[in-house]
Amino acid sequence: MRKTLLGLLGTVALLSGLASPALAFEPVNVVHTEKVQAGPYDLTVGFSTWPVKAMQSLDFTFAPEDGIAGKTGTLTMIWDGKEQDDDPLARHPRKRDVWGLDIQALPEPGTWTFRFDINGPAGAATGELRNLQVMEQPGPPMGLSWAISTLPLFGLIALIVIAWRRTRTTVNP
Amino acid sequence: MDITATTTPATVAVPRGVVPASLVLGGTLISLIGLTWDIQWHSDVGPDTFFTLPHLFLYAGSAISGLASLVVVLMTTADAKRGRPVDPIVGGRAVGVFGRTFAAPVGYLISGIGAALFLVYGLWDQWWHGLYGFDAVIASPPHIGLLLSISITMVGTVMIFSVASDQTWGTYGVVGSAAVLLAFSTVTVLGLQAMPRSIVNSVNVGTAFLMVMILFMAAHALNRRGGAIVVAVAVAALQAVFWWFSPWATEVYADATGLPLRDYTDGVPALPNMIPMSLIIVAVAVELLHKLPAWLPGAVGGVIVTACAPLQRILTYGGSFPSADRYVATIVAGAAFGAAAGMLGRRFGHMLRHLAPAKEGRHA
Numbered sequence: 001m002r003k004t005l006l007g008l009l010g011t012v013a014l015l016s017g018l019a020s021p022a023l024a025f026e027p028v029n030v031v032h033t034e035k036v037q038a039g040p041y042d043l044t045v046g047f048s049t050w051p052v053k054a055m056q057s058l059d060f061t062f063a064p065e066d067g068i069a070g071k072t073g074t075l076t077m078i079w080d081g082k083e084q085d086d087d088p089l090a091r092h093p094r095k096r097d098v099w100g101l102d103i104q105a106l107p108e109p110g111t112w113t114f115r116f117d118i119n120g121p122a123g124a125a126t127g128e129l130r131n132l133q134v135m136e137q138p139g140p141p142m143g144l145s146w147a148i149s150t151l152p153l154f155g156l157i158a159l160i161v162i163a164w165r166r167t168r169t170t171v172n173p
Numbered sequence: 174m175d176i177t178a179t180t181t182p183a184t185v186a187v188p189r190g191v192v193p194a195s196l197v198l199g200g201t202l203i204s205l206i207g208l209t210w211d212i213q214w215h216s217d218v219g220p221d222t223f224f225t226l227p228h229l230f231l232y233a234g235s236a237i238s239g240l241a242s243l244v245v246v247l248m249t250t251a252d253a254k255r256g257r258p259v260d261p262i263v264g265g266r267a268v269g270v271f272g273r274t275f276a277a278p279v280g281y282l283i284s285g286i287g288a289a290l291f292l293v294y295g296l297w298d299q300w301w302h303g304l305y306g307f308d309a310v311i312a313s314p315p316h317i318g319l320l321l322s323i324s325i326t327m328v329g330t331v332m333i334f335s336v337a338s339d340q341t342w343g344t345y346g347v348v349g350s351a352a353v354l355l356a357f358s359t360v361t362v363l364g365l366q367a368m369p370r371s372i373v374n375s376v377n378v379g380t381a382f383l384m385v386m387i388l389f390m391a392a393h394a395l396n397r398r399g400g401a402i403v404v405a406v407a408v409a410a411l412q413a414v415f416w417w418f419s420p421w422a423t424e425v426y427a428d429a430t431g432l433p434l435r436d437y438t439d440g441v442p443a444l445p446n447m448i449p450m451s452l453i454i455v456a457v458a459v460e461l462l463h464k465l466p467a468w469l470p471g472a473v474g475g476v477i478v479t480a481c482a483p484l485q486r487i488l489t490y491g492g493s494f495p496s497a498d499r500y501v502a503t504i505v506a507g508a509a510f511g512a513a514a515g516m517l518g519r520r521f522g523h524m525l526r527h528l529a530p531a532k533e534g535r536h537a
Contacts, residue, residue, distance in 0.1 A: 057308030090436035093219040102219050105308045139304050142314070146367065148297065149318035152290050152325055159283065164520070167527045 039125020239288025284329025393522020471515015
């Protein structure tokens, strides 16, 4: 029993040790930028991959020309004329000097709009990045991906059916 | 050499089957800990790789359950090949796998298959992240495949303990393994988010279905008055511990890796908050209405879970109440699915009781 416990503790220690050096988080590499004018604020929108494809995650950065200090704001994402998301502009976790979204995917292909409502020393203003074209998702169709991924559920249902049939004659509620 | 399994008076007798069953249950608990931690990590901190500590808990959980299952299957196979009697208290009756190549106790066969599937879906998930990036979405196809695989291991664990449900360790094990399965299922059900949006909140209805079904199943497998309440209390205990653990572990790990917490984190423990706090009320209703046909307390349970879900969300996150038509439609669907879950759960409980070996053949 003691050996088993020591073995388990050793495994946990080994796993913890392995986890630390493996935590090499990717830096934010902006490969494409777009400019947005929100009243007095010049905003640069950065993308870590370009072109953007549906479901493929990337880093977005939103950088006012004179920094984010003293400013707050809201990002509203609009697709097909409908608001999809409405969140305060937060610092990018891996690039804290700008606002951003880390490893986030736009779920649908088509035309997206990012609306920025910014409050700062020069007052409140709104600007939009319009006509952001998002291409079709890469990879297999979602129906196929879901079919592959729900196989365990169908296996479980098959098991239940077998067990049900084998215990049917002995039901005694 | 003739080896006879006898208990010497000088040693403390551990009931046969307890050690591997505990290892499999421990593995599933580690998976659950890894999941609650991982979800909180993505919510409060963010960056992801394949080898974060919460991910390693998820992998280790399935590895422990899978290896314990494999060892039991190999030992049972060795016993069967040598013509030794196989005690069905260890995971249930042995069934032939690949013809008669392996003799696998049915509970360990299921838990082991779940762990093996986890490996396969881990590769599928790795490929997925290579193509789509490390977007932290629970309801992606490979993630649901992984969660379903772990759920199969958890179902196997419930089976393993149900075999010994008339012994003390078996009873505790059924309560513990059912509580772990129930808590875990509140995340798996998020796969329903992929369904087209309708007037019914499919995740709340799915949650009601699974909660009622697992509660009925465990209560009927235990075959004791108060069984449903004991399972609900065990779930509430997990919920309470994770309510503290998830944000705490996330913050400690973020500090250790030098990463900051996100701006505007809501501070709500994500997985614990997915577990319906109304479950204890459902359990009381199940106990009070136990003489009625299962569909009736099942429907009541479905109504309680779906009616209380928005209240819990508003209590923890704030926000607005759903529209009246959506709220009522969800409750009606909850009643229908709850009724089905009650009947299915009771039947599954009967199936679990059927796993226990006949008393005259017992070598406890």
